[in-house]
Amino acid sequence: MNYDVVIIGAGPGGIYSAYELIRLRPELRVAVFESGHALNRRHCPIDGEKIKSCIGCKSCSIMSGFGGAGAFSDGKYNITNDFGGTLYEYVGKKQALDLMRYVDEINVKHGGEETKLYSTAGTKFKKICMQNDLHLLNASVRHLGTDINYVVLENLYEELQNKVEFFFDTPVESVKNLEDGYEIQLKNHSVTCRECIISVGRSGSKWMEQVCRELKIPTNSNRVDIGVRVELPAEIFSHLTDELYESKIVYRTQKYGDRVRTFCMNPKGAVVNENTNGIVTVNGHSYEDPARQTENTNFALLVAKHFSEPFKDSNGYGESIARLSNMLGGGVIVQRFGDLIQGRRSTPNRIEESFTTPTLNATPGDLSLVLPKRILDGIIEMIYALDKIAPGTANDDTLLYGVEVKFYNMEVEVDDKLETRYPGLYIIGDGSGITHSLSHASASGVFVARNIAEKI
Numbered sequence: 001m002n003y004d005v006v007i008i009g010a011g012p013g014g015i016y017s018a019y020e021l022i023r024l025r026p027e028l029r030v031a032v033f034e035s036g037h038a039l040n041r042r043h044c045p046i047d048g049e050k051i052k053s054c055i056g057c058k059s060c061s062i063m064s065g066f067g068g069a070g071a072f073s074d075g076k077y078n079i080t081n082d083f084g085g086t087l088y089e090y091v092g093k094k095q096a097l098d099l100m101r102y103v104d105e106i107n108v109k110h111g112g113e114e115t116k117l118y119s120t121a122g123t124k125f126k127k128i129c130m131q132n133d134l135h136l137l138n139a140s141v142r143h144l145g146t147d148i149n150y151v152v153l154e155n156l157y158e159e160l161q162n163k164v165e166f167f168f169d170t171p172v173e174s175v176k177n178l179e180d181g182y183e184i185q186l187k188n189h190s191v192t193c194r195e196c197i198i199s200v201g202r203s204g205s206k207w208m209e210q211v212c213r214e215l216k217i218p219t220n221s222n223r224v225d226i227g228v229r230v231e232l233p234a235e236i237f238s239h240l241t242d243e244l245y246e247s248k249i250v251y252r253t254q255k256y257g258d259r260v261r262t263f264c265m266n267p268k269g270a271v272v273n274e275n276t277n278g279i280v281t282v283n284g285h286s287y288e289d290p291a292r293q294t295e296n297t298n299f300a301l302l303v304a305k306h307f308s309e310p311f312k313d314s315n316g317y318g319e320s321i322a323r324l325s326n327m328l329g330g331g332v333i334v335q336r337f338g339d340l341i342q343g344r345r346s347t348p349n350r351i352e353e354s355f356t357t358p359t360l361n362a363t364p365g366d367l368s369l370v371l372p373k374r375i376l377d378g379i380i381e382m383i384y385a386l387d388k389i390a391p392g393t394a395n396d397d398t399l400l401y402g403v404e405v406k407f408y409n410m411e412v413e414v415d416d417k418l419e420t421r422y423p424g425l426y427i428i429g430d431g432s433g434i435t436h437s438l439s440h441a442s443a444s445g446v447f448v449a450r451n452i453a454e455k456i
């Protein structure tokens with residue numbers, strides 16, 4: 001065998017697997033194969049001047065490379081079982097929280113010392129939300145910020161680079177089951193290992209499907225979240241963001257009984273493009289450094305769509321809706337809430353005259369031509385509900401960017417050790433469909449590493 005352990009993907013899941021394996025068993029031969037670039041070579045060409053929107057790079061630096069999809073993210077590590085994944089269903093609630101706290105300690109030790117841990121515990125907002133038919137979920141959140149998140153990754157790489165073999169710009173093509181291990185097929189050659197951890201995240205979702213098909217690992221996919229990113233002056237949400245930083249608020253619509261939730265709140269942040277397998281959607285981030293902050297706060301409003309038999313391609317459904325916005329707007333569409341309610345498109349002029357200045361250069365248009373009525377109705381209802389706890393949310397100049405899609409990777413069948421039916425083959429992080437966040441993905445990495453360190 002060339003290696004004791006091969007890790008596929010250097011996102012948080014892969015990095016924390018490597019970190020914990022080497023901490024517990026420094027003598028192990030561990031290799032990490034990553035299809036994207038090394039951290040210092042990750043660069044999105046959008047500069048707002050020469051290149052204003054996504055040009056579809058072969059390897060998207062936002063989604064791929066050392067640090068994974070999380071590298072330029074806002075670095076919000078939520079310590080909770082209430083959202084961000086269902087790791088607790090496999091490892092138990094207490095262990096899941098302990099693992100997330102352990103990851104937090106590592107982040108703090110590697111550059112996050114000065115960052116703040118916010119908490120919903122004991123806050124008055126829980127009651128205010130309930131009084132307005134809104135539900136604030138429990139969580140502690142460490143906000144690293146895009147800048148410190150990068151520093152933490154740099155420090156982790158620095159520590160690991162001489163103990164683990166990293167191969168960047170090296171996509172794994174397939175994984176073959178051998179009698180006593182695995183053969184990892186690369187472009188021109190292959191390597192072998194005893195144990196293999198697959199942690200390919202969302203950008204590796206199509207590849208993951210292929211691997212599961214080839215190895216006959218059962219999967220299940222029935223959920224996608226679709227919605228918009230809301231952007232408004234930071235003052236409107238400042239009473240919530242100053243105390244909680246991020247508030248995850250859930251609302252059940254009166255019309256259809258659907259659940260709409262706020263997601264990924266970025267106080268004084270910026271709205272950004274995201275390219276997943278060639279489809280441009282919207283996301284957001286913010287900096288810890290006050291000099292890089294904006295005057296706006298942004299967050300997503302997402303409607304969860306669960307499908308029942310016979311439909312199985314929930315991600316395909318989300319992709320089709322995102323494609324529609326790409327077709328009409330050449331990328332992401334932006335619309336003033338007032339225009340949406342008046343049933344007219346936003347034009348460049350109306351956006352120009354808006355009191356809220358967009359932080360993303362998106363195409364002014366009409367989201368009602370893109371989003372299904374049921375989803376759009378839910379979003380409008382939630383905006384009016386939020387207006388009761390944060391007056392001004394339903395102002396005409398509130399900007400809505402679409403579409404934001406939260407693709408859920410198909411759920412892969414693994415046992416309570418996150419091990420597939422093949423002994424020594426683990427599937428973790430967002431690629432497993434079990435986690436959907438930095439903290440849960442990282443925690444799943446620590447968890448499998450501990451099991452492997454004990455077993456080998």
Ligand SMILES: Cc1cc2nc3c(=O)[nH]c(=O)nc-3n(C[C@H](O)[C@H](O)[C@H](O)COP(=O)(O)OP(=O)(O)OC[C@H]3O[C@@H](n4cnc5c(N)ncnc54)[C@H](O)[C@@H]3O)c2cc1C
Nearest residue numbers: 009011013035064068069073076172201204429430437438
């Ligand atoms: C803009 C943005 C902001 C976000 N903000 C937050 C946030 O604030 N808080 C939060 O909790 N979550 C956030 N997320 C989500 C978070 O980044 C993910 O949940 C997390 O990164 C998942 O970690 P992972 O290791 O499972 O996968 P990923 O981070 O996706 O890493 C997987 C890696 O595997 C590589 N890969 C894929 N296929 C192959 C292959 N065949 N061979 C080799 N390598 C491969 C990819 O290039 C990638 O680098 C954000 C996401 C984005 C895009």
